[in-house]
Amino acid sequence: MAEAVKRRAPAQEAWELLGKLFGETRHRIVRVSAEFGLTPPQLFALRTLEPDEPVPMRALATALHCDSSNVTGLVDGLEAQGLVERRGAEHDRRVRMLVVTEHGAQVRSRLIEVMREVPPQLASLSAEDQRALRDVLRRALG
Amino acid sequence: MAEAVKRRAPAQEAWELLGKLFGETRHRIVRVSAEFGLTPPQLFALRTLEPDEPVPMRALATALHCDSSNVTGLVDGLEAQGLVERRGAEHDRRVRMLVVTEHGAQVRSRLIEVMREVPPQLASLSAEDQRALRDVLRRALG
DNA sequence: GACGGATGGTTGAGCCTGTCAACCATTGCC
DNA sequence: GGCAATGGTTGACAGGCTCAACCATCCGTC
Numbered sequence: 439m440a441e442a443v444k445r446r447a448p449a450q451e452a453w454e455l456l457g458k459l460f461g462e463t464r465h466r467i468v469r470v471s472a473e474f475g476l477t478p479p480q481l482f483a484l485r486t487l488e489p490d491e492p493v494p495m496r497a498l499a500t501a502l503h504c505d506s507s508n509v510t511g512l513v514d515g516l517e518a519q520g521l522v523e524r525r526g527a528e529h530d531r532r533v534r535m536l537v538v539t540e541h542g543a544q545v546r547s548r549l550i551e552v553m554r555e556v557p558p559q560l561a562s563l564s565a566e567d568q569r570a571l572r573d574v575l576r577r578a579l580g
Numbered sequence: 581m582a583e584a585v586k587r588r589a590p591a592q593e594a595w596e597l598l599g600k601l602f603g604e605t606r607h608r609i610v611r612v613s614a615e616f617g618l619t620p621p622q623l624f625a626l627r628t629l630e631p632d633e634p635v636p637m638r639a640l641a642t643a644l645h646c647d648s649s650n651v652t653g654l655v656d657g658l659e660a661q662g663l664v665e666r667r668g669a670e671h672d673r674r675v676r677m678l679v680v681t682e683h684g685a686q687v688r689s690r691l692i693e694v695m696r697e698v699p700p701q702l703a704s705l706s707a708e709d710q711r712a713l714r715d716v717l718r719r720a721l722g
Numbered sequence: 723g724a725c726g727g728a729t730g731g732t733t734g735a736g737c738c739t740g741t742c743a744a745c746c747a748t749t750g751c752c
Numbered sequence: 753g754g755c756a757a758t759g760g761t762t763g764a765c766a767g768g769c770t771c772a773a774c775c776a777t778c779c780g781t782c
Contacts, residue, residue: 448714449705453698455717460602465645479739496759503607508740510761515738532748532759556595559720563591567716572590574713575597578701621768638730650769652732657767674730674777 459559470552474545475519483512484521485550489543492525492535521545601701612694616687617661625654626663627692631685634677636669663687 471481479502486501487493495513499506513536516522521542527533538546563571613623621644628643629635637655641648655678658664663684666676680688705713 447698448707448710449698449702450696452710452714452717453696453702455714455721456598456601457695458721459598460605463602477738494759504739505741506760507742507762511739530749530759534760554592554595556589556591560591560595563716563720565590567719568590568594570712571716571720572594572597574705574709574716575594577709578705578713579597579600619767636730641730646768647770648731649733649771653768672730672778676731 459557462557466557467553470549473552474549476549477515480512480515481549483509484516484538484542484546485553487522487536487538487542487546489538489546492537494527494533494535495524496533498536516542601699604699608699609695612691615694616691618691619657622654622657623691625651626658626680626684626688627695629664629678629680629684629688631680631688634667634679636675636677637666638675640678658684 467478467481471478474481476484483498483502486498495509496506498513499509502509502512513522513524517524520539523537523539524534525537527535560568560571609620609623613620616623618626625640625644628640637651638648640655641651644651655664655666659666662681665679665681667679669675669677702710702713
């Protein structure tokens with residue numbers, strides 16, 4: 439390999455390009471959270487909670503990869519806005535089940551819808567490119 | 581369109597798959613930052629600063645999309661570790677130029693190298709898939 | 723050349739996340 | 753019944769981030 443142009447592996451370049459998309463996405467999350475009157479961690483918490491399927495706080499903590507004491511605060515915020523409720527579990531009086539309220543379910547579904555919006559850079563790809571991207575990502579992450 | 585299977589557009593599915601990759605990357609950033617004794621914002625700050633090209637703090641603030649008072653704290657941390665230096669600018673005595681130290685440049689380049697490491701999901705793709713991914717992303721983000 | 727507005731940077735208050743240690747109530751096992 | 757383990761809360765602490773206030777300095781204008 440002569441000392442010519444330093445060749446980057448294709449995956450290398452792809453990863454760098456994805457880095458740009460990541461950066462923009464971070465800002466997007468902050469913006470969307472604010473639109474819903476939430477902080478980003480609160481948004482992730484609400485998105486994680488399935489309506490119709492109450493879970494103990496511990497489960498949310500592990501799902502969010504954080505400490506139990508952390509979710510206490512997050513749930514405090516969500517509960518203050520009437521998005522979730524703490525409810526005692528009948529089989530174990532230590533645990534508190536998290537129940538998404540009616541209002542919380544509505545906010546959550548709108549929120550998920552907005553988060554699912556494909557960013558313009560991807561949306562403007564040709565149909566073939568979109569399929570190709572999906573197929574490659576399926577093989578990588580499916 | 582019969583009420584059959586709800587079809588997702590290819591870009592839609594691709595975006596959701598990227599969401600998974602994003603989540604894992606967030607954790608990775610936290611981990612790498614800790615390895616270098618930095619916090620994630622400090623890591624981004626150091627990565628942004630080019631050695632051999634001192635910039636005023638204001639420039640770093642805009643590059644990081646945050647407030648000036650914020651970078652004051654970040655630079656305090658980096659300076660405490662001897663990674664960057666504040667140096668007065670001769671043409672304007674208000675501005676403080678940020679200079680990456682010798683040590684800072686070393687840490688920075690190691691750090692960038694680690695961050696550039698292609699995650700295993702992408703690295704394990706076939707050569708064709710890697711090229712296809714790169715080409716599509718070039719068209720989307722180039 | 724002095725004045726007044728704009729600019730770069732710091733400080734402090736305030737709110738948020740996130741971790742850790744300590745604690746309480748409860749459970750389940752021996 | 754005793755006792756370790758568990759779920760959740762609280763408080764302390766380290767940060768990030770924004771805003772308002774402030775100081776020093778610059779610069780255009782009169």
